[in-house]
Amino acid sequence: MITLKYFASLKSIAGKEEEQLDLGNETTVQKLSEILAKTTPQIGEMIQGKKILVSVNQDVATLDTVIHDGDEVAFLPPFSGGSQ
Amino acid sequence: MSSVMESKVRIQREDFSVTDEIEAMKKVSRNIGGIVVFLGTGREMSKGQNITKLSFEHYPKMAEKKLEELRLKAIDDYKIIDMSIIHRIGEIDIGENIVLIVAAGEHRKEAFSACEWAITELKRTTPIWKSETTSTGEVWVQDTP
Numbered sequence: 001m002i003t004l005k006y007f008a009s010l011k012s013i014a015g016k017e018e019e020q021l022d023l024g025n026e027t028t029v030q031k032l033s034e035i036l037a038k039t040t041p042q043i044g045e046m047i048q049g050k051k052i053l054v055s056v057n058q059d060v061a062t063l064d065t066v067i068h069d070g071d072e073v074a075f076l077p078p079f080s081g082g083s084q
Numbered sequence: 085m086s087s088v089m090e091s092k093v094r095i096q097r098e099d100f101s102v103t104d105e106i107e108a109m110k111k112v113s114r115n116i117g118g119i120v121v122f123l124g125t126g127r128e129m130s131k132g133q134n135i136t137k138l139s140f141e142h143y144p145k146m147a148e149k150k151l152e153e154l155r156l157k158a159i160d161d162y163k164i165i166d167m168s169i170i171h172r173i174g175e176i177d178i179g180e181n182i183v184l185i186v187a188a189g190e191h192r193k194e195a196f197s198a199c200e201w202a203i204t205e206l207k208r209t210t211p212i213w214k215s216e217t218t219s220t221g222e223v224w225v226q227d228t229p
Contacts, residue, residue: 005143007141007143007211007213008141008213008215008224009213009224009226055143055146055211058143058145058146058149074143074146074211076143076211077213077224077226078226079207079208079209079210079211079212079213080207080212080213080214080224080225080226081140081142081147081171081183081206081207081210081211081212081213081214082124082171082182082183082203082206082207082210082212
């Protein structure tokens with residue numbers, strides 16, 4: 001099982017903050033985005049269009065990054081911390 | 085304040101004392117000759133609209149890790165003596181403290197440069213998000229001017 005986490009604006013798009021998926025022992029961010037494109041098309045498109053960042057175990061990932069069973073994957077919209 | 089400088093990088097709900105953080109930084113080294121402070125506060129107006137509520141959310145662990153990386157890079161690249169970074173999360177009222185960066189150097193020049201770099205980089209690389217509530221509703225802010 002992998003854990004998916006959605007933050008900020010993505011929570012309302014996904015309709016959840018967190019979910020768990022069983023994708024076998026090994027997959028990639030690319031393959032995960034293709035799976036999500038079917039269940040949550042907007043999120044899948046944002047990943048492939050690089051509109052949002054993806055992290056795997058708190059490190060920024062690319063489409064080629066390998067995801068292992070037990071990993072934590074997070075979807076991160078553009079940041080806006082600090083003060084403008 | 086007991087929590088002051090327990091860690092040089094903190095993400096917390098509670099407010100912080102700018103004075104206490106500066107005093108704690110002064111104790112780091114007797115060679116500090118200049119301290120530059122950036123304090124970000126809750127602003128009332130955004131794009132011509134009155135903000136009634138500000139709220140910050142972060143990705144725990146990753147946000148702290150990014151802030152620590154940023155702090156170490158600032159110390160290394162700008163040759164400053166030390167830096168502390170505090171960011172608040174949760175609901176914040178207009179005028180309240182949001183973020184504090186304290187950069188201490190032997191001289192002012194490197195402390196100014198490090199402090200400006202750090203707040204710009206924080207906004208670019210740290211998974212912290214701001215939502216603003218106005219009369220038209222709540223929006224997650226995604227631009228980082």
